[in-house]
Amino acid sequence: MRNPLSAVEIPVVDRFLGDGYVRNVMVMTFGSLALLALFGALFPESVAGDLSGAVFTGGMVAATARIAAPIVLAALGGIFAEKSGVINIGLEGLLIISAFTSIYVAYVLGDAGILTGGNAQFVGFLAGMLASMLLAFIFGIVCIEYKADQIIAGLAVWLIALGLAPFLSTVFFGSVNTPGVGNIGWQYSAAIVTVGTVVAWWTLDHTAFGTHLKAAGENPRALDTVGVSVSKIRHAGVILSGVFAGAGGSLLALGVGRFGGSGETMVQGKGFIAIVVYLFGNYNPLGALGAGTLFASLDALQTRLQQLGYGIPSSLVETIPYIVVIIVLAFVGRTRIPSAAGDHYETEE
């Protein structure tokens, strides 16, 4: 299928995005926003007017940043893992474990009077990243050293975290929901997502490590031939996925100020959406940022529409992003996964 937008030229952006597919995603995202603004300005009394009034408000930006943080950061992590050749479907689990750990550590520090307020939250943030890193490291060992099926092991990571976080919360706090530790501002989410995206993009495209990482996923034998250990690079990719997803999970929980562990926990499938987001962005960090922001803004928008009193059931509006994903996957374009992703690599003697 040809995307009619692929012919559109964007002078500055094209230099950063050598990738036609990512450009499509970006053009669609910002194009629809611009169109909405235009119609809203022309017909302020219409639905479009209401919509643009809802979209271009401070509250909307804050909500979008909060929702986008775990999705985009987990997606960045997923890119590192999959580019190196390990499909990490356990991002959801990494988000859950970091969300819980960040709140737990922040609470314990505050409760013991060691650190309070922002300092406790900051240490909690780091602790969440560390927990996610550890779980990712275990996942890496299972996949790389013990040659486990990556999809199944990733599923196990999700299930373990899904059981462990509410279990530990009940052990420590007597309930699957933790007490509150105070929430952090949305500016932190926005800043960390931006920095994370730039760092990921720079690392992948402009460092030797990034080149090695991509080689481990595309052509491990070539990497082996030049004397770089494929399994070391893959371990690094998986651990980095833990670092990024951990930052996302910590931001998610600290943004709310507590951890909710009932049902599918407060993460509620954001790790799976992250997978969609990086496929959508064709493994490009900037594409993932665009797709993740699009997703988050749709989610924030439907909350806002509820407040404006549109009589559409919220559950129905919630399905829009999911339907969009299916349509885009089917009709706009397809992504190409790294050719050695999912395969084990045996070092040649």
Added chain:
Amino acid sequence: MSRSRPGAIRSRVTSLLRRFAEISGVDRVLIALAALGLSVLVGFFIVLGSGRVAECSTAAWTMPITGMGFCYDPFEVFFVLFNGALGGPFYVWEPAIFNPEWLPITLPWLGFMPGWSPFNNAFALTMSETTLLVFTGLSVAVAFRAGLFNIGTQGQLVVGALLTALVVVALAPLFPANRVGGVILIAIGILAGAVGGGVWGAIPGALKAYADANEVITTIMLNFIAANVAYVLVLEVFRAEGSSVVATADVPEYAQIGPWLFPPTGDFAEAALLIGFVSLVALYLFLEHTSLGYDLRVSGIQPLAAEYSGVNAKLTTVRAMTLSGALGGIGGSIWVLMSEGRWVESIPDLGFDGITVSILAGNNPLGVLPAAALFGVLKGGALQVGFQTDVPPELVGVLRGLIILFVAMPEFFRLIGKRLVPDESEVEPSSGDGNDGDGVGGTAAVDDGGEASA
């Protein structure tokens, strides 16, 4: 060029399939058992560790020699988990071990509790969960065998359940309110569930076949869509009058699948398990002994070879996903007709659990029954752990994840086996495939886990 010799390719593929089947036989059972043992062992230490940090007035268990006290007794937890799932037949933790009163009633030499009957509510819950997981497990397994990862069984179950409830409620007035009418309604309801789930499964199948859309993503998306759309439909259109929750009207009593021996309060019906068993055998025969089933398996293992030997890969993909969805949909029908008696918003995660069941079963229909039974026991036991001990029943969720993690790494058990048993039959471990060494490793690991947990 390969097209000219389909016969030769077919025989090569057959030998490939046979080799695959051999790997997946005894070794898979051993690996599953080893994984269970090992995850119980890890769970033991998790209980111990969390029992150390939790706060309580008196220690539930004191470690011998060290005298260290723990808030949770790990032995009791696992005893209650498995004993509770059966409704507590064994009396080890009761004070009345030698109470003579039960002597005439039960079999004392087997150590059964006085007054215990297999037809109790706790065991009914275990069996009910087992029955439902048989369907969702088969659903995931058949897609897996065709090389498709159907994460969408949950959505297919939701759609099937809704269609079953609506069709049966709508058609109920047309049939006599007796046994015969009930059986006809049940049959129609199951058919409706299969159609609903099948259509919902065919969508990602067609998207995969004709638009090359990754089925993992589309099925995840369709799960969300199914849950939300079904919820809105029931909320806005089909909600029963005066219902405090979002639910459809009740299916009439005579059109529900009721128990023969178990108490009616237990939400379990033997007939439903029988339907599950028949589906299981039918699916096994279909996969192993029909040409369609053969096509399906070949496309799962060697898509290119399948294409060359004349299999229509696109159509096979759609067929496999439709069959998978239909099984998930029937799971939804059984959930409505056996457990709830209506469609209600709080649908359990049976579809996701089906993935774990199928993985544990090695995607073999025959393995689905024991795997479903194991997860049924974990589910039924979790409730009792919550009732009878201070340990959070979420522990069972951790165990579930650990089992899947260990099942995913057969290489791990192979290495343990090599270390424990010096290898006489030095077999080349080519490309990570299992070999006879697996069996030895698996057994050794099972023994370890068994000793530590018993």
